[in-house]
Amino acid sequence: MKILVLNASPKGKHSGTMKLTESFLEGIKKIEDCEIDVIDIYSLDIKPCEGCFGCWHKTPGACVIQDDMSKCLELLKEADLILWSFPLYHYSIPAKGKMFLERTLPLVLPDLVKTPSGCTHPSRYDKEQKVVLLSSCGFYNIENNYEGLLMQFSLLYKEYTKVLCAEGPLLNIPEVSYFAEQYLDNVRKAGEEYARTGQINEETKELLDKPMMPIDMYLENAK
Template identity: 30%
Template sequence: MKSMKLLVFNASPRKSSGTTDVLLETFIEGARSSGADVEKHHIVDLEINGCRGCFNCWWVTPGKCIQRDDMDKLLPAISEADLMLLGTPIYGRNVTHYLQKLLERTFVFTLPEMVNRDGETQHPGRVSRFPRMILAATCGFPDTSNFDIVRALYPMALPIFLPAAQLLLYEEGKKQLSGFLQAVRLAGQKITAGEELTRKMKDELIVEYSDEMKKAIVEMHNRYSESLSQ
């Protein structure tokens, strides 16, 4: 079986020192155990301009953006990938602007005409296929509702959501999240091996805390915040 190509983008400005990267590296560990070909980028290190909305890629230079930046090499990599793992912290209940700029520029993969698919108007794809998307997101609040906007924006992506990701900074927190991290690792292994995840496996990729745990997380955060302001 041909090795799957996994393209990974970390949209956190903290790069390798942030909790988002912990999720990405855990998934990558599982993917590599299945022999996946992994390419990873920290978006903050790349020169990526936002889409200008000029539509040149539709009618003037079809399929090609007029901007010259690092997307020149990333767009071919995206079109050749089997899977695309996107990692982002949640800022203001949304993905970071680094990820937004990257995804905006994939507009070149669409054709200008409109079609109706399953009751929804869309632009058909210019490329034969787009990589399957996996979205790994972290946030500071302990509630999964903090991911609602992202879930609505990217319904096609397999969600890996970790609220109160700061728990990963503590040994006790890592122990509490060990089952979740194992689920992320297993997902990386299974998906890159061409296997489908069961409903149970997918559910394990989203952390849900009890009300008691949420209260403890809030109290811990407030104590920490107070210590910094003294």
């Protein structure tokens, strides 16, 4: 299985969210052999989409902008599983991650097809791909914070699996590593379950959705 990790954190490999992703991958690798590529989006030389639609009409399937995105599009086409990894910024994806997402327009066709909720652009390539969203935030809870982002992902992907981690700063505070390690153990378990069945068990989901520590303790440690 080919896995592509899209690291959209400005902190790159030092991102706390990447600790979630690496733990999830550890779980997958216990069950399945896989080839893993990581794209560190903030290290790329990519420019914003110009909205010219050249990738639909002038050079179908290829962006007219010559930069690092051309190689990324090839990796995206080849992947069996795509892992989006980023912290929640202003209730959404960090800016360069959003720019990267917009530059994936060459992967869909200009045609519009009818859907139960309206219409959409179909994929240019006949390939079944799975998607997992792994994200952390600085809030005490995930409720009333992730709804906007989750709606966007629901529109982008027919199906996707999510691991959302509240109290994300704790992942990088050595003094409270006990709480983080307990959480990451559950993320590894989630990776194993996903590799076996293509989904995360409900019991594991409940553990992942819970804060790592009580709110008063968190507010004290997250200063």
